[in-house]
Amino acid sequence: MPPFPNKGGSRRAFSATRAAPGVAGLLAGACLAAYFIYPDESRSAPTSQDAPLSPTHFTPATLLSSETCNHDTKLIKLNIPKHLIPVDGSLHGCRPIWSIFVKDDDIQVERPYTPLEGIDEEGNMLLWVKAYPKGEVGRWLHSKKPNEQIEIRGPLQTWLWNENEWDEVVMISGGTGITPFYQLFHSVIRPAGSTSGTRFTLLHSSRTPSDFPPPLMMRQLMDYAEQHSDRFRLGLFVDSDDGSAASRNTFREGRINLEAVRKYTEPDSPQNWWNRAFSSSKPTTSPQRRILFLVCGPEPMISAIAGPYGRNFSQGPVGGILAELGCTSAQVRKL
Numbered sequence: 001m002p003p004f005p006n007k008g009g010s011r012r013a014f015s016a017t018r019a020a021p022g023v024a025g026l027l028a029g030a031c032l033a034a035y036f037i038y039p040d041e042s043r044s045a046p047t048s049q050d051a052p053l054s055p056t057h058f059t060p061a062t063l064l065s066s067e068t069c070n071h072d073t074k075l076i077k078l079n080i081p082k083h084l085i086p087v088d089g090s091l092h093g094c095r096p097i098w099s100i101f102v103k104d105d106d107i108q109v110e111r112p113y114t115p116l117e118g119i120d121e122e123g124n125m126l127l128w129v130k131a132y133p134k135g136e137v138g139r140w141l142h143s144k145k146p147n148e149q150i151e152i153r154g155p156l157q158t159w160l161w162n163e164n165e166w167d168e169v170v171m172i173s174g175g176t177g178i179t180p181f182y183q184l185f186h187s188v189i190r191p192a193g194s195t196s197g198t199r200f201t202l203l204h205s206s207r208t209p210s211d212f213p214p215p216l217m218m219r220q221l222m223d224y225a226e227q228h229s230d231r232f233r234l235g236l237f238v239d240s241d242d243g244s245a246a247s248r249n250t251f252r253e254g255r256i257n258l259e260a261v262r263k264y265t266e267p268d269s270p271q272n273w274w275n276r277a278f279s280s281s282k283p284t285t286s287p288q289r290r291i292l293f294l295v296c297g298p299e300p301m302i303s304a305i306a307g308p309y310g311r312n313f314s315q316g317p318v319g320g321i322l323a324e325l326g327c328t329s330a331q332v333r334k335l
């Protein structure tokens with residue numbers, strides 16, 4: 001699964017096709033030719049007007065609204081007709097965490113995006129989308145207006161939440177990498193009366209407070225963390241403070257580093273879960289806690305926190321901060 005891109009580069013060869021003049025243009029032309037000559041199962045998926053949303057074909061969705069959040073992100077609401085909502089199970093074959101592919105019709109390229117609140121009974125999906133200066137699909141999506149049609153396919157499983165599999169889940173995100181975690185928050189963590197015994201921590205980092213997720217997301221996360229601190233902890237970080245936030249008490253300036261991960265995952269008690277999990281002097285009466293770290297964001301951040309991806313977007317060995325903390329590969333998932 002390709003990661004969220006970093007500012008400097010993309011692993012998608014066809015990203016250059018719009019911009020490059022001269023020699024680079026020839027190269028881009030060759031890429032484009034190859035793109036059309038070599039078959040690709042996903043891109044050539046048919047479009048269906050009447051079969052339920054599925055990974056095997058594209059479904060036309062209508063863009064209902066597009067709201068600017070800050071200089072490079074928008075909240076985009078898509079809708080598919082009710083009869084096209086997948087129906088296997090309860091809402092509906094879409095188990096968190098899942099995403100959809102959005103196809104840029106102009107150049108026939110698709111990218112995955114994460115419906116923040118899943119899909120509702122009316123077929124609505126809300127996306128928080130970042131447009132990169134030379135990125136393809138993000139900029140294309142930002143240019144779309146209400147009532148325009150957009151082709152999507154899915155659901156695609158980003159990672160599968162299973163109740164009672166983990167005692168602790170620690171989510172670490174950067175930028176729009178928070179979207180899969182917000183979906184988990186919305187669908188699993190927050191629902192009233194949830195009986196889940198899992199405790200969650202979300203550590204999120206943005207460049208500045210103006211780059212934080214839109215208020216719709218921030219309010220829910222902050223309120224819930226305040227009201228249910230035993231079940232959900234939230235740590236917000238910025239690279240630098242641009243002075244845009246109403247309160248400075250809600251975030252820390254600086255990267256999510258070893259000290260920060262320790263601080264946010266280390267309660268006061270000496271018999272805390274962290275010690276139970278990683279200390280060599282584990283209390284013999286207490287079974288080892290099952291802890292998972294999920295990491296999602298730009299590649300440099302993934303590398304610093306959990307080590308780089310392996311070849312062909314495999315998970316690769318655990319590195320970075322989580323390796324320093326002694327995590328095993330079973331305890332770390334790079335989304």
Ligand SMILES: Cc1cc2nc3c(=O)[nH]c(=O)nc-3n(C[C@H](O)[C@H](O)[C@H](O)COP(=O)(O)OP(=O)(O)OC[C@H]3O[C@@H](n4cnc5c(N)ncnc54)[C@H](O)[C@@H]3O)c2cc1C
Pocket residue numbers: 001002003004005006007008009010012015016099111112113114115127128129130131132133134135136137138139158176179180335
């Ligand atoms: C499971 C999953 C869920 C995701 N969910 C979301 C989400 O909810 N919201 C969201 O915003 N994103 C999400 N993403 C990321 C998203 O899929 C795209 O990767 C992202 O939007 C960038 O795509 P793009 O086509 O706009 O940019 P791309 O064209 O892929 O470019 C990305 C970056 O590479 C640079 N670049 C492009 N071409 C070149 C080149 N030739 N040389 C050097 N650099 C270049 C661009 O300037 C840009 O910085 C998700 C990714 C995954 C894997």
